[in-house]
Amino acid sequence: MSENSERKALWIRFGEWYYDFKERHTVLLPVKRKTYCWLCLLGIIGAHHFYAKHWIKGLVYLAFCWTGIPGVMGLIDWMIAVPKEPDENGMILI
DSSP states (O other): OOHHHEEEEEHHHHHHHHHHHHHHHOOEEEEEEEEHHHHTTGGGGTHHHHHHHHHHHHHHHHHHHHGGGHHHHHHHHHHHHHHHHOOOOEEEEE
């Protein structure tokens, strides 16, 4: 095998490991959709992640709030939450 194909195989294995790890360690928690969507407007400080009890993500958003990147990510989180269908109590899984 050439060095290039070995490197590609390494990245493929890493990607498979990452997605497997993420699937095993992701806990979906129910949150009120309306409240979560409003808090996404405060995405620059990670308010929606603190509300959803994703403390690490919230701290990362807070740490990088000066860059503006969490604001864009908050908008993306909002676009993910809006089309989710709420249950009879208005809850969605985040």
